[in-house]
Amino acid sequence: MFAPDDTIVAVATPPGRGGLGVVRLSGPEAQTLATRLLDHREPLRARHATVSRIVDASTPAGNAIDQVVATSFPGPGSYTGDDVVEISAHGSPVLLERIVALACAGGARLAEPGEFTFRAYLNGRLDLVQAEAVADLVDAVTPLQARVAFDQLEGTVTQAIGAIDTDLFDLIARLEASLDFPNEGYHFVEPGTVAQGIGLLRDRVIGLLAGSTRGRLIREGCHVVILGKPNVGKSSVFNALIGSSRAIVTAVAGTTRDLVSDVIDLDGVAVTLVDSAGIRVTNDAVEAEGVARARQALAVASSVVVVLDRSAGLEEEDRSVLEATAGTSRVVALNKIDVASPSAWPREALDLPPETSVVEVSARTGQGLDMLRSAVRAGLVGEEVYRDTPTVGNQRHIGLLERASGALADAQRVTQDGATEEFVLADLQRARTAFEELTGARTPDDVVNHIFERFCIGK
Amino acid sequence: MSRRYDVIVVGAGHAGVEAAHAAARVGCTVGLCTLSRETVAHMPCNPAIGGTAKGHLVREIDALGGLMGEAIDATAMQFKLLNRSRGPAVWSPRAQADKRQYGRWMRARLEAEEHIGWIIGRVGAVRLEGGRVVGVELEDGRRYGCGAVVVTTGTFLNGVIHVGDEQRSAGRVGEPASKMLGESLKELGLVWGRLKTGTPPRLDRGSIDFSQFEEEPGDVPPVPFSFLTGLVDREQTPCHIVHTNDRVHELVRENKDRSPLYNGQISGIGPRYCPSLEDKVMRFPERDRHLVFLEPEGVDVPEIYVSGCSMCLPREVQEAVIHAMPGLGDARVLRPGYAVEYDFIQPTELRPTLETRKVAGLFLAGQINGTSGYEEAGGQGLVAGVNAARRVRGDGEWVLGRDEAYLGVMVDDLTARGCLEPYRMFTSRAEHRLLLRIDNADLRLTARGREIGLIGDGRWSEFLARRERFERNVAAVRAARAPGRGGSVELAQVLRRPGVTLAGLAAEGAVEVEAGRDGRAYELSSVETVVKYEGYLRRQTATVARGERDERRRIPQGFPYGKVPGLSREVVERLSGVGPATLGQAGRVPGVTPAAVAVLGSYVRRWGGRGMPAARD
């Protein structure tokens, strides 16, 4: 656990060289320390960008080392709730480290991972869900990830859970009242409506969970692997989708041996696309290893693109690839449509379940690629993304919502079996505890610690 | 020359009698100081003991060797088990008491205790030397020495009674308030506040037409409170039900400005769960009638208590209100209802032993701590009496957990959260409610009491036999099988089905169980519950285990919260004001966030053994 009264310092921008780099100070000494680092004698004006220079007081001449812009955010209105000063310097790692070292020499302590956000949580600036959203926002690769994280930061998830929790609490209070005041001569809750009321609450939790598979894909991204027999154009499709010639393409069957991957943004979903040797029976030791890797990639993939050569006939090897992928979500790409086909390719011949999309493409001309992209995306996250239901994508949240939903299901079942209030309440209280743990209103400290361990320094 | 006792108990109300008895039981000499022997364990309000959650408290007091359960069993006029239609965790016994008999029984019991000496008079001050208690001084100048004092003066501290615009200084009707003692306690720097409670008028039995009412008979057979009581074979007296009506509500509305509750004359805060008639009418205008019970105050006394009609309107308005109800047209009001305002000490001043944090050896119990109700008072009296005695003898603190007893829940609530209104026990305050049942109060607590000397040999040997019977019965039920689909199934499975009872199965001969003496129903109920609701009980036990780490982590007394970095000023103020005994308790202090508890935990861990965090501002 961090000592939350020190003044902490860290580089807030990503490691490496950049145009600008930001050093962030937070804590009771932030202002004093900053003025000592800067050749700026008066206190910084609150929330104003002040141009100044960093001086190294340890050198006799008090050498300036960089020109910077400093901004002071006094607590409690700052990000962390403590006094904060942000110094934008030029983005050289050496320079930024020097500024941090000077701050440490002046009495600041190097921040632990996640410590700035932890302080914001301690000071009540963020709830737990929001604190997690900060980490997601900073890690976001696609604009949709950023948007979902931002919604979470804005509190949409907290609000949605809060609204359910409020109604649950109301029901709990009524049931409690009927136990504690049995002689009042009237009902605090109409008998016979309890099971239904619990059912409605549970539906709302399930509604939040319904979006969670999608939410998780959006938040965590996923793997899509390209499979097919040799030479059907897997690597060509891969290159076409990522928009560069990363994989080697030749007319020789068995060109690709190792896995080749790259991340693409499929309209907001971060997809790690994997090209492989495909699946086939072979005596070649190197190729056999490639096939083994392709199978491993299949095992972790969320979805598969099966490439078939439309310009040739459907062969036994194609069928065995289709069989090997039958258990996974997949899209079938009929490649090389730019070349005339000797035979007709009726869909029935492929013997596919009705929900499997079949898309005709040409990796060479680019025809059909957009269709392929949207088919892959639809297979992963469904057709549309709604903004009005908050997206729950964090595994911790999903786990707790599932726990709440399970407890509500128990409560509903025992109510229907005729159990009396105290048992129903025991189950409802479990649901409530899950909600409270979710937003951090009541979280065992090890959970809190666990959450804050995932942060990087300076966030 | 003044006498010296180990422990002096000030007040012989419901808290005082249990405190004196418990302190004597664990081996101390006790001076019991009261204004009069006639008012020992007097019931100034409702002539009843028990009710939801309160019934649990009485069972727990009894399981720990206290008096209340035996007293009510011996003197009750009617018994009722509340919440009978629900499960065993929320069954609550309640009984109508013969008030006079009840008080006399208590007094006789205490007079028979050889280690209790009586001091008749009014205590004016607690005497201190070097910040610790050395005795008490009466208003008439008499002094007594002691090692610990338990103050249990109820509503007497600066009590003021209101009836219409009449105001009188009084502890309760007919008894003057204790002003000096109140000032003496405030001088010690204890934080205090002002609360209010009220009582309804009493009617003359002979002037009531009972033929007009619905009758409320008692249970047959009655469910007694004490684990020592066998069959109760007694004629029970019925209560009667009346309803208020439009005319009553109109009278209240017309005269609301003459009620001290609505014209600003009373500032103390009353209990929301026990509203006055004025509050019921003004705050719930949509209800066209309210329930009223007519309860006799004794077998051979004329007073009838009008439950649900607590009010402090002028006497003539009260009479008009009463006369507006059917069957009460000619009822004679023997005593009008009244409201009483009184000082209380914020119980956040107390440790979980009910000793004040500021003055060593000074314990407070009962209504002086902001609670309301005889059972709440009795329970605190027992806890304070035991701990006062242990303090004198140099023994360790004796604290019950929230998972062990309603008594533990109550003391923890009071000391961690304080009182903003009069505190009454509810089953919903106990988060481990399913574990804290009336049927297992003895299984939970009697051994705890025995360890510290509260349980005599007779009760102990009877308890041991009961516990063995319980264990044998549970084993028998678990081992039994019943015919079922494709051969046989565990009987426990059958018992878990809705509507199946152990008594029913035993009657069918599916399993043989031994009933206790006099066929005590609670014994079988304990067996049935642990098998039938095993899943629920296991889950609650697991919840208890999860919280145990924080409950065990003690925070040293006088811990300097202000020096813990990262706690907001508000949190520091709250924690310093309450002085929680454990980390678990700190988390229950209002306004203390889980994050603050996490930070505090790391400091308590780090500095716990080696002094305090260094000053650093």
Ligand SMILES: Cc1cc2nc3c(=O)[nH]c(=O)nc-3n(C[C@H](O)[C@H](O)[C@H](O)COP(=O)(O)OP(=O)(O)OC[C@H]3O[C@@H](n4cnc5c(N)ncnc54)[C@H](O)[C@@H]3O)c2cc1C
């Ligand atoms: C008018 C009224 C209405 C109430 N209404 C309700 C209600 O509706 N519901 C409810 O649950 N509870 C009600 N109560 C509260 C209930 O009666 C008390 O909570 C309970 O009796 C408190 O017990 P106790 O032992 O703390 O104090 P008490 O039973 O009041 O005992 C106090 C004792 O202290 C003695 N004493 C006082 N001052 C001194 C002194 N200076 N020196 C020596 N002895 C002293 C008195 O003689 C008395 O024996 C009401 C009380 C009153 C007075």
Ligand SMILES: Nc1nc2c(ncn2[C@@H]2O[C@H](COP(=O)(O)OP(=O)(O)OP(=O)(O)O)[C@@H](O)[C@H]2O)c(=O)[nH]1
């Ligand atoms: N006409 C035409 N040729 C294609 C198309 N896609 C791929 N090819 C050709 O097909 C041959 C094989 O392409 P690759 O992309 O290497 O095929 P692969 O499936 O990765 O082959 P291996 O890695 O060997 O299994 C190459 O000569 C490509 O130029 C297409 O859409 N149209």
Ligand SMILES: [Mg+2]
């Ligand atoms: Mg290839």
